[in-house]
Amino acid sequence: MGDPAAMAAVTQPGSAPAEGAPAGSPRAAAGTTAAARGRRVTFSAGGAGRRWRLRVPSLVRRAVVPILLIALWQVGSSASWWSTEVLPAPWDVAHEFVTLCNNGQLPSNLWVSVRRALTGAAIGIALGLALGVAVGLWRPVEEALDATLQMLRTIPFLVVLPLFILWFGVDETPKILIITIGTALPMYINTMSGVRTVDPRLLEMGRQFGLNRLQLIATVVLPGAMPSILTGVRYSLGLSWLALVVAEQINAQKGLGLLIYNAQSLFQTKILMVVVVVYAALGLITDVIVRLAEHRLLSWRSR
Amino acid sequence: MTPMNAVTVSGLRRAFGSHVVLDRLDLTIADSEFVALVGRSGGGKTTLLRTLAGLDPVAEGSVEVPALRSVVFQEPRLLPWRRVWQNVSLGLPRSRRRDEATRALAEVGLADHAQAWPLTLSGGEAQRVALARALVREPELLLLDEPFGALDALTRIHMHALVRQLHERHRPAVLLVTHDVDEALELADRVIVLRDGRLDEEIETRELFDDRRDPRFEQARARLLGLLGVTDTHVADPTPTTDPTPTAAPGQPLTAP
Ligand SMILES: Nc1ncnc2c1ncn2[C@@H]1O[C@H](COP(=O)(O)OP(=O)(O)O)[C@@H](O)[C@H]1O
Ligand SMILES: [Mg+2]
Numbered sequence: 001m002g003d004p005a006a007m008a009a010v011t012q013p014g015s016a017p018a019e020g021a022p023a024g025s026p027r028a029a030a031g032t033t034a035a036a037r038g039r040r041v042t043f044s045a046g047g048a049g050r051r052w053r054l055r056v057p058s059l060v061r062r063a064v065v066p067i068l069l070i071a072l073w074q075v076g077s078s079a080s081w082w083s084t085e086v087l088p089a090p091w092d093v094a095h096e097f098v099t100l101c102n103n104g105q106l107p108s109n110l111w112v113s114v115r116r117a118l119t120g121a122a123i124g125i126a127l128g129l130a131l132g133v134a135v136g137l138w139r140p141v142e143e144a145l146d147a148t149l150q151m152l153r154t155i156p157f158l159v160v161l162p163l164f165i166l167w168f169g170v171d172e173t174p175k176i177l178i179i180t181i182g183t184a185l186p187m188y189i190n191t192m193s194g195v196r197t198v199d200p201r202l203l204e205m206g207r208q209f210g211l212n213r214l215q216l217i218a219t220v221v222l223p224g225a226m227p228s229i230l231t232g233v234r235y236s237l238g239l240s241w242l243a244l245v246v247a248e249q250i251n252a253q254k255g256l257g258l259l260i261y262n263a264q265s266l267f268q269t270k271i272l273m274v275v276v277v278v279y280a281a282l283g284l285i286t287d288v289i290v291r292l293a294e295h296r297l298l299s300w301r302s303r
Numbered sequence: 304m305t306p307m308n309a310v311t312v313s314g315l316r317r318a319f320g321s322h323v324v325l326d327r328l329d330l331t332i333a334d335s336e337f338v339a340l341v342g343r344s345g346g347g348k349t350t351l352l353r354t355l356a357g358l359d360p361v362a363e364g365s366v367e368v369p370a371l372r373s374v375v376f377q378e379p380r381l382l383p384w385r386r387v388w389q390n391v392s393l394g395l396p397r398s399r400r401r402d403e404a405t406r407a408l409a410e411v412g413l414a415d416h417a418q419a420w421p422l423t424l425s426g427g428e429a430q431r432v433a434l435a436r437a438l439v440r441e442p443e444l445l446l447l448d449e450p451f452g453a454l455d456a457l458t459r460i461h462m463h464a465l466v467r468q469l470h471e472r473h474r475p476a477v478l479l480v481t482h483d484v485d486e487a488l489e490l491a492d493r494v495i496v497l498r499d500g501r502l503d504e505e506i507e508t509r510e511l512f513d514d515r516r517d518p519r520f521e522q523a524r525a526r527l528l529g530l531l532g533v534t535d536t537h538v539a540d541p542t543p544t545t546d547p548t549p550t551a552a553p554g555q556p557l558t559a560p
Contacts, residue, residue, distance in 0.1 A: 204358060205380040209394040209436070219393070223384040300384045300420045 088270045093277065096270040105259065110278065113244060113255040116172070117282075120179025121240040125233060128184040132191025132232075133217060136225070149188055157182045158246050165250055175247040182243040183236035190235065194228025195221055230294050237286040241279060307334045308367075309444050309476030310355060315364035317350055324350050326500030327364065334443075335474040339481055339491035343531060346497050348480045352448050355478065369476075373437035374446045377453055379429040381421040381436075388417040391436045407435040410472075411465060427458035431465070438473055445475040449482065463489060484527045488520065496530050504530055 070090050076082065077089030084092070100106035131149065134141045157178065164174035198221055206220045222229070248257020256275055263271035310332035317325040324347035332338050342348050353359040354366060356374045381390045391407050392400035408414050411431040421429060430450060437445060447466075451459045467490060470477060481487050487494045488508050496504040506523050 201376070201378065201380055202382060206382075206393070208356065208358065208374060209440075211394055215394075219385070220382065223382070226384070300422065 085267070085269065088273055092270055093273045097274045097277070100259075100271065100274060106274070106278070109255050109259050113248065113257070114282070116175055116247075116255065117179060117240045117244045120176045120243070121183045121237055123176070124180040124183030124240070125187050125236050127180065128187025128189075128232065128236065129191050129229065131184070132188045132229075133195055133221065133225075135188075136192040136195025137217075137221065146192075149185070152181075153185050153189065157185065158243065161246060161250065170251040174250075175244075178247045179240050179243040182239045186235040186239060187229075187232040190228045190232030191225060194225030194232075197228070198224035226297055230290060230297065233293075234287065234290045237290065238283060241283055241286075245279070308332065309334050309336070309369055310478070311365075311367040312355070313365055315351075315354065315361065315366060317347070317354065317359070317362065323500055325354075328497075328501055330495070330502055332444075332476045332478060334476055337470055337477045337479070337490060337492045339479045339487035339494045340497055341481060341484060341487050341494060341527060341531065342497035344482060347500060348497055349448055351497065352446050352478060352480050355444070356446050369443035371440060371442045372444045372446065373440055373442040374448065375430070375433045375437050375450045377449045379421075379433040381424075381429055381432060383421050385421070386417070387413070387419050387421060387424070387432055390421060390432060391439055393436065395439065403439050404435075407439040408432070410438070410469065411435045425458075427454050427462065430454065430462065434465070434469065438469060438475075441473065442475050445470075445477045447477065447479045449480055451486065452482075459486070466490060482531075484524060484531070487527070488524060494523075494527065496527065498530065 073087075074090050077084055077087070077092075088096075097106070131145065135146055135149075136142075160181070161174065161178050164177055168174040168177065202220050202224065203216065206216045211219060245257070248255050249261075252258040252261055256278065259271060260275055262268075263275070308331045310330065312328060312330040315325050315328045315330075316323070328351070330351075340348055340351070350359060352374070354361060355368050356372060357368070358374075381387075382393070385393070388401070388404040388408060392404040395403060405414065405417060408417050411434055413428060413431055413435065416424065416428065416432075421432070424432065430453075433450070451462050454462060463486065466479075477491075479487070479490060491508055494506045494508055495502045498504075504526075506527065508523060
């Protein structure tokens with residue numbers, strides 16, 4: 001955690017350190033304006049802010065607002081501020097979740113969807129990474145591909161879905177392909193810009209100490225571009241869920257899309273809400289995984 | 304043993320556009336010889352060193368150097384995502400990496416830092432790692448481009464002693480580029496001056512640096528400074544300049560208990 005270990009207390013000479021005395025951060029206190037003249041700052045371990053942070057874990061502090069929102073949602077439902085036909089209460093949604101788990105509908109369809117999204121994302125991320133490195137490193141490849149890829153990027157990739165269905169039919173292929181395209185492009189953009197920012201002096205050093213092309217990519221280029229690459233991965237995985245939702249609206253035989261389709265035609269808002277919550281959870285989980293990967297892969301940055 | 308030359312340069316010319324940086328330059332460096340190259344900023348010292356390193360092309364003239372070469376630049380050029388020992392062993396055969404890196408780090412006094420991340424090192428420590436990385440390959444030619452330029456005076460003194468010690472142990476031929484005349488006189492067997500694209504002065508210092516009170520030392524120093532365009536030969540003790548801008552607001556001491 002990057003919490004500053006010190007806390008500054010600012011006191012004005014000649015004025016009593018009354019309650020509500022200006023408590024500035026060390027950075028704010030380092031001014032040279034007339035107001036700061038003659039003021040003193042003390043940096044010390046421990047202070048009001050630090051104690052609050054120690055006692056309440058970060059996770060709890062982050063959970064406060066979501067919990068309040070859910071509570072409001074429950075209160076509003078119970079007090080009939082809106083019809084539960086339109087927006088069912090959180091408690092009922094949780095109940096429905098358990099039912100769907102028990103009768104096997106949610107697990108089986110969720111598994112189909114997750115596999116779809118991850119297959120498409122894996123292909124897309126690998127493709128974007130390879131293209132990004134090649135374009136970032138080699139001029140001829142850049143000249144051959146970059147303009148085309150930048151142009152593709154300006155097309156909202158979801159609009160090509162109807163075309164894909166015409167071309168590839170209605171089974172798995174167009175669904176996975178749309179996810180692949182949706183994930184490959186952000187991966188490509190981020191990887192390429194990351195590769196371009198790699199310090200050329202480090203590349204020169206690597207070459208000079210006898211690294212061949214592959215070793216150079218593995219030890220200098222990819223680690224140097226890693227912050228950008230991980231940003232790309234995060235965007236790509238986020239988009240993969242979005243692409244999944246759209247892809248599954250077409251001829252969903254299985255998957256979360258089927259659940260949505262059926263629930264929609266029968267006005268089962270509870271099931272719709274369950275699926276929405278599941279999507280939110282999927283997004284959250286992938287984000288946490290990428291953050292953990294960042295923590296591990298970029299540990300050299302924290303000093 | 305017949306004296307061999309580690310470096311033979313003849314008729315080397317290099318120009319950027321119409322700007323001639325190296326003009327039919329000749330240079331030889333004997334095996335194990337320690338040569339310092341001084342010259343004004345922008346005079347082409349780095350260009351010459353990079354050419355010897357094989358990093359810059361030879362358009363005109365010929366350059367003969369050993370295959371085993373290492374370079375240390377002003378900035379340490381460590382990979383921040385590799386631990387210190389992995390930086391040192393970069394490009395070595397896998398089986399020898401660990402042992403040789405450990406030994407080289409011990410030589411520069413950084414055995415304790417083998418597992419550290421480069422970003423946690425001070426400037427002097429990082430430069431010592433770069434030295435270890437250069438020497439672990441046992442180069443026959445060591446090229447140093449202002450390697451102490453970014454270090455503070457005290458660290459620089461330590462580095463001078465270390466470099467001299469390492470040179471005595473490994474005996475590579477060395478070309479040290481520096482703009483510091485005292486550094487050149489202290490470390491090198493021979494000091495050469497690069498001016499107008501050519502090497503126009505050589506000073507043998509092998510017997511001088513042991514005794515600074517030798518009048519020839521002061522003479523050599525004065526002559527080098529003159530060649531570099533410093534007219535006042537007594538710049539050894541520049542008048543201390545007073546800095547009018549205080550670094551912190553007055554009356555605002557920072558106390559850290
Ligand atoms: N890649 C380059 N393109 C154009 N000019 C260059 C390039 N590299 C160096 N120069 C020029 O060559 C001259 C010598 O540079 P350099 O060898 O770095 O000098 P020194 O190391 O002695 O300070 C300078 O005038 C510099 O501007
Ligand atoms: Mg230079």
